[in-house]
Amino acid sequence: MATTFAKAAEGTVAEQTHAARIEHVSKSFSGPAGTQLVLDDVSLDVAPGEFVTILGASGCGKSTLLNLVAGLDRPTQGSIETPSGRPALMFQEHALFPWLTAGKNIELALRLRGVAKAERRTEAERLLELVRLGGAYGKRVHELSGGMRQRVALARALAQDSQLLLMDEPFAALDAITRDVLHGELTRIWEETNLSVLFVTHNVREAVRLAQRVVLLSSRPGRVAKEWTVGIEQPRRIEDADVAELSLEITEHLRGEIRRHGQH
Numbered sequence: 699m700a701t702t703f704a705k706a707a708e709g710t711v712a713e714q715t716h717a718a719r720i721e722h723v724s725k726s727f728s729g730p731a732g733t734q735l736v737l738d739d740v741s742l743d744v745a746p747g748e749f750v751t752i753l754g755a756s757g758c759g760k761s762t763l764l765n766l767v768a769g770l771d772r773p774t775q776g777s778i779e780t781p782s783g784r785p786a787l788m789f790q791e792h793a794l795f796p797w798l799t800a801g802k803n804i805e806l807a808l809r810l811r812g813v814a815k816a817e818r819r820t821e822a823e824r825l826l827e828l829v830r831l832g833g834a835y836g837k838r839v840h841e842l843s844g845g846m847r848q849r850v851a852l853a854r855a856l857a858q859d860s861q862l863l864l865m866d867e868p869f870a871a872l873d874a875i876t877r878d879v880l881h882g883e884l885t886r887i888w889e890e891t892n893l894s895v896l897f898v899t900h901n902v903r904e905a906v907r908l909a910q911r912v913v914l915l916s917s918r919p920g921r922v923a924k925e926w927t928v929g930i931e932q933p934r935r936i937e938d939a940d941v942a943e944l945s946l947e948i949t950e951h952l953r954g955e956i957r958r959h960g961q962h
């Protein structure tokens with residue numbers, strides 16, 4: 699059964715034209731104050747192997763959109779397809795289980811994926827090496843720094859072996875230097891694994907540092923306001939002049955969105 703499924707899945711991967719397709723998606727939430735439209739007619743494709751960042755002001759619906767792509771919630775209107783199956787998800791907070799070691803946190807994801815017990819330890823150690831945490835297998839979460847915890851969280855997300863990785867401000871709580879190092883690591887891993895990444899942030903420089911394409915969402919309700927293709931070669935650095943220049947242009951648009959929202 700498992701083999702048949704794997705073969706069928708491989709067949710679809712070969713034919714895929716997109717890793718995610720978001721078509722005319724709207725999302726409203728109903729509460730005591732009435733119905734609030736959070737996302738309005740959002741359409742967006744992520745190509746296989748593409749790195750896209752979604753940028754927007756606080757409250758514009760970025761996390762809502764990511765949760766919809768992750769299948770944690772359903773759109774009010776429109777449709778979302780992720781042909782390669784359920785995406786992996788990584789949040790701002792590491793969400794590791796504190797009573798498990800780094801290695802066991804990863805092995806849990808491997809177990810849920812159906813990896814045989816005998817292979818889990820080797821695979822967990824390989825993933826820890828990939829995020830440059832070889833040797834941390836037996837460490838408990840409280841023994842790890844914030845940056846190391848996010849590396850374990852990334853390894854755990856990679857353990858799901860999804861073609862699509864969804865990241866919701868995963869480095870926002872880290873200091874600038876640690877964040878810079880992790881940007882480099884994420885770029886390297888993305889290049890090595892050929893994953894598709896949909897990365898949410900409100901940090902313009904981070905968006906330009908990482909992505910092949912930056913999609914700006916408007917302020918409430920979130921719509922696709924504008925998008926930029928980032929032609930700057932990797933490896934980039936957040937302080938590079940061409941990263942700064944494009945960030946300035948995008949920041950102007952973001953400010954415009956925030957001003958427009960403020961007038962409502």
Ligand SMILES: Nc1ncnc2c1ncn2[C@@H]1O[C@H](COP(=O)(O)OP(=O)(O)OP(=O)(O)O)[C@@H](O)[C@H]1O
Pocket residue numbers: 727728729736754755756757758759760761762763900
């Ligand atoms: N489950 C929910 N029920 C009701 N309202 C919600 C729910 N989830 C999100 N919202 C509302 O939707 C809007 C967008 O929230 P969302 O978390 O998607 O914003 P965001 O762009 O991720 O913001 P931030 O940058 O601060 O993380 C907010 O006004 C929020 O209150």
Ligand SMILES: [Mg+2]
Pocket residue numbers: 760761762866
């Ligand atoms: Mg959010």
